[in-house]
Amino acid sequence: MDKFNALKTFITVCEKGSFAASAAVLGTDASTVSKAISRLEKQLAYTLFYRSTRKLTITDAGKEYLETVRALLIDLDECEQRLKSGNESATGVLKVNLPVAYGRLYIVPILSKFAEQYPDISLQLSFSDEYVDIIERGLDLSIRTGTVSDSRMVLHKLSPMDFLTCVTRAYLETHGPIDSFQDFDNHRWIRFRFKQTGKLMPILAEVDGETEKLDPKNYLVVDDGQALVDLCRSDVGVMQGPHFLFKDGLSSGDLVSLFPPIEPEGYGVYLLYPKRDFLPSKVVVFTEFLKAELEKMGEGSNFCWSSEVAYLNEWE
Numbered sequence: 244m245d246k247f248n249a250l251k252t253f254i255t256v257c258e259k260g261s262f263a264a265s266a267a268v269l270g271t272d273a274s275t276v277s278k279a280i281s282r283l284e285k286q287l288a289y290t291l292f293y294r295s296t297r298k299l300t301i302t303d304a305g306k307e308y309l310e311t312v313r314a315l316l317i318d319l320d321e322c323e324q325r326l327k328s329g330n331e332s333a334t335g336v337l338k339v340n341l342p343v344a345y346g347r348l349y350i351v352p353i354l355s356k357f358a359e360q361y362p363d364i365s366l367q368l369s370f371s372d373e374y375v376d377i378i379e380r381g382l383d384l385s386i387r388t389g390t391v392s393d394s395r396m397v398l399h400k401l402s403p404m405d406f407l408t409c410v411t412r413a414y415l416e417t418h419g420p421i422d423s424f425q426d427f428d429n430h431r432w433i434r435f436r437f438k439q440t441g442k443l444m445p446i447l448a449e450v451d452g453e454t455e456k457l458d459p460k461n462y463l464v465v466d467d468g469q470a471l472v473d474l475c476r477s478d479v480g481v482m483q484g485p486h487f488l489f490k491d492g493l494s495s496g497d498l499v500s501l502f503p504p505i506e507p508e509g510y511g512v513y514l515l516y517p518k519r520d521f522l523p524s525k526v527v528v529f530t531e532f533l534k535a536e537l538e539k540m541g542e543g544s545n546f547c548w549s550s551e552v553a554y555l556n557e558w559e
């Protein structure tokens with residue numbers, strides 16, 4: 244049991260980055276945590292962390308050990324889950340990471356219904372548009388938009404990711420029509436900047452049957468999807484983005500779609516969780532609940548309501 248506790252302490256220190264922060268999580272003091280790590284290092288005859296007055300840095304040996312320890316604890320958890328599977332119900336803490344705009348617009352509104360159906364599941368949500376390593380963070384699952392490639396994960400495609408080009412009628416009345424992509428440089432755009440890379444999301448257009456990336460010169464930039472939509476609805480300019488940003492605006496008539504949607508190859512909305520032999524019931528029920536609710540919204544792995552949206556122009 245002492246070794247097991249030492250391994251749990253080791254993982255906590257790796258996640259929190261300091262003895263003091265780890266002690267707060269473990270309900271002890273920094274000195275006790277430091278001594279536990281020192282004993283573990285002595286047993287292994289390896290240094291797991293470089294220590295300085297300012298910083299705690301994991302060594303290469305520590306990284307290798309961390310990978311093995313995590314795998315062992317996952318196997319142990321799966322074994323315990325299998326033993327309980329005969330009478331297991333959906334219970335426990337479910338840690339979920341969500342994209343900011345998609346999470347707020349799509350997931351948050353349906354959580355009261357999920358909580359009512361599964362009162363024994365405690366949800367812990369985090370929101371981030373940056374890539375999050377859910378294994379390293381100890382999360383149960385994540386939803387990602389765009390393209391996803393991670394061989395350690397099981398991927399469920401929740402829906403295509405259609406890009407729409409939207410504006411208000413008031414903006415068009417003031418600034419003139421946008422009949423084709425040749426008109427793009429004559430208008431002000433509201434564009435999205437990715438926080439993780441600092442790059443601007445390209446503007447897409449169908450040109451001679453191919454999807455081209457364009458770069459209109461007149462634009463203002465935001466790094467928040469909801470701000471993007473709010474500015475567009477305030478007649479500030481034209482914007483292009485994934486379908487889920489526009490559902491409310493198009494339904495209310497505040498926004499109009501200029502062209503048919505574009506679905507870039509490989510793009511979608513995905514649910515991810517680590518590959519494992521036994522999937523906890525809390526993950527299973529959340530996944531099935533989410534798929535059912537999205538279907539009510541007109542979305543599934545191979546279809547999206549955006550394909551039925553009326554638009555003003557054909558691509559030319």
